[in-house]
Amino acid sequence: MTSAIRTRPVGTARDYLAEVRSCWEGARAGRDTIELDVGVAGVAVRLCFAEPALHARLAPAFEHRRTTSRPDPDLSIMIWAGRDHAIPTPPWCRPGPVLRGSLDHYSDGARQMVFRHENRFSALDHASGTGFQWYDDAARISSAEAANPLRYFFHWWMLREGHALCHAASVGTPAGAVLICGASGAGKSTTTLACVDAGLLYVGDDLVLVRREPEARVVNLYGSAKLNADCLPLFPRWAAHVDNPVRAPGEKAVFFLNRFLPDRIASSLPLAAIVLPQITGRRLTTVERASPAACLRSLAPSSVMQLCGDGPALLRELAQLAREVPGYALKLGTDQASTVEAVTAIASGRSSL
Secondary structure, eight states: OOSOOOOOOOHHHHHHHHHHHHHHHHHHHTOOOOOOOOEEEEEEEEEESHHHHHHHGGGGGGGGOOOOSSSSSSSEEEEEOOTTTTBOOTTTTSSSSTTTTTTEEEEEEEEEEEEEEETTEEEEETTTEEEEEEEEEEOOOOOHHHHHHTTTHHHHHHHHTTEEOOOOOOEEEEEEEEEEETTTTSSSSHHHHHHHHHTTTEEEEEEEEEESSSSSSSEEEOOOEEGGGGGGGOGGGGGGSOOSSSSOOTTEEEEHHHHHOOGGGSSSEEEEEEEEEEEOSSSSSSEEEEEEHHHHHHHHHHHHSOSSOOOOHHEEEHHHHHHHHHHHEEEEOOHHHHHHHHHHHHHHOOOOO
């Protein structure tokens, strides 16, 4: 397969970003750039799309966060695709052949970049508040990427604003929310959707922002949720809202709750507890206390692995969060009503443990 990347390396990181900017300028030349202004935890972000196909694919996850345009957003992300304006080879990449999809990361404190070989590139210049996102082909952006797009930028930028992006779900009540974390297959998404289906507020399914000060809070970023195909029969009312009815083997079904349950999405809630779901096969769901170490083991590894860069800082934030917020093991039964009851009790501070 012919590479989408130009093979001429350039010098310093600053010089390289100047080259990347010229690729963006070439991609948008002669086009009407589509802008979407969103607000996340008080941060104004402008998404600039070079073509309608990119806007159609990536904007739905943020539509519920649309806000009034500001002349000076805190962060602007330039998004384009195509081989005609492909980025040059990043100068820090490892030599020799590499597998398609493998990652190379660069950070010097002022600039952060991730190159996913052949098909994706993300870069952020902190000083100017400018990000660059390139895809090799807008038509090849996966449903998973469309559900949680531009994650690196929100990780890099928001961590310096006191918010840690973490691999977890969150639901709750106005009194408080739970952070649901665990390995793939632990029951995070089924627990989340069962609670939302029963009327609880939704903060996130796969990636959410958390902050510890002045109080622990969980903050919504995306309006999407994902679910394994074999779990779809558990939620028959959701079937009509699957965004990707035709899926590859193993691909998760994607929903945009901001389209059919917008009033159920909470922008932010107090964080009452960390919850670790564990499938038991029994009928009723029960609850036990979980140690800070167990919470950190469930929360940190997948968060650090999914979010390139600033790993030590992210780990410190999550470790402190696990020490400060109570943890519970949610022994999942097959009866969804008992799961919802247990989660509601924990989120509302009514757990007897």
